[in-house]
Amino acid sequence: MHHEHLADWQHDHRFSPVNEQGEKRTLYVLILTAVTMIVEITAGSIYGSMALLADGWHMATHVAAFFITIFAYRYARKHADDPAYTFGTGKVNVLGGFASAIALAVVALVMLIESLERIVHPQDIRFNEAIAVAVLGLLVNVISALLLRDGHSHDHGHDHGHDDDPHHGTHLHDHNLTAAYFHVLADALTSLLAIVALVSGKFLGWHWLDPVMGIVGAAIITRWSYGLLKQTGPILLDASIDKGGRQAIVDAIENDADNRISDIHVWKVGASHYAAIIAIVTSTPRSAEHYKALLRNFDRLSHVTVEINTCSSSKHAPTIGHQHTGC
Template structure:
């Protein structure tokens, strides 16, 4: 009989995406955004510009979102070896991304209400002062986006080099990047509206651009919710994957799959529990070998934790 040591049968349970570089750069983005937020709120108050004041408070919501991102990074790192979690603290970063996506949705709603109010009650705007501060805000947003995007590129490059094209989706970092893009978008739209208002008198364009920004930000928020919520809710893989896995096991000998569960335990990592019934049962490793073609799920991640329960069928009635 083939024997194995206990340590060979133990699974790896750390599925958290813990990025020191991502955490450090998020701190840098937080500081830059906080400085710009204070500048816009002060400038909007001094110059009587509601556009700057609104954008300043808009940036304040992103500061809160970045703090959520940093909290998720820190929590994942501190609890990396905490065995009270079934599959590590891998979903904390996903939870942070989900919370940030909800914050994005709140920002979009606030911008929609404000833009609608300005259509019916236009405000006097000090265009020169507002353009200077909005321009500085755009430069800060571009710098922040470069910091986060550059990190994302290096992480994916490292994943390609060291893990055979394995992608670790850092939803936490992606949420922070989405917030920076949202800030950059509102700055661009504000500049376009301010230039049009200053030179052509199109004051109405300011709230219209605000509504355009709302639609784009809402789309980012919805997309991020769609990526993170299935992970948090333990959603299974597509039915076609389950069918293919079931067929791969049942095409061998007289095997029948009595129970099959596949769910996401962390970004890019899936766990599998399968119960097999057979007249001539084999060792669990035998059935794991049959699943090798599915160790990497196309476009999703990989099967990182596989548990096989083997039951012997006695007599008839095991086929259905």
């Protein structure tokens, strides 16, 4: 491929996670979810169960989210070397995760409204049929979760502490697959809550539990959605790394000779890749490669641009890091 023939002085702009297994398994989950959706909507219509109809249409939103996931993978791969994208397509998968998080939030809102409506206007449910289809839905969701878990690399959307640390290059985030995984968990959660509510309604007469479980499910899904938005939003907005990571880069440069950093920008160009633009002031200028070598331990700095400015020792240079009374 094109990026395999780059010269030493050329930059590679492939910052998208290569996750063929995740993409393939997401396709399997899409098929499973679509089939289950059709079964639930059909069963809900035949048995007159609003609960099944609601869950079926709820799954339809997740089918749309899985389409977003697969589209993001394929679009990022197809345009990986397209010069129209300044830093490659590393953020396409992040954008897919962000879009799916919005879809999750919409699902939660619809669940909340529907649940509140059922509290005001209780609906008759044919429990036996509804329970059977809800169990089928839960089984499909468990299988789907197992399919996605391995490709998911155990990244369940939590902050592992290294997300803003450019030193660590081994822990890769795939927000696109994280979003798909959360959609499966949301489906499994709503199916499980539906089963608990339906069984309680059938044997204990607790009809009120069905809408209450819907509200609980909406709250949990909202929390997942917020977590994804909190992760993906700053990346899409080119947010800088935290002060600790930024200072570590500054120290690595300024601890060498009389180098001082007058300007620095470090931001994510993908889920796990950083770009940096660094302006250095020094009275003993060296080659750009010398300064890049000082940052060799920062594995996740995938694209570094260095500007070198020569100064007289009699002048004071503005600095980002250490106070300096020389150059």
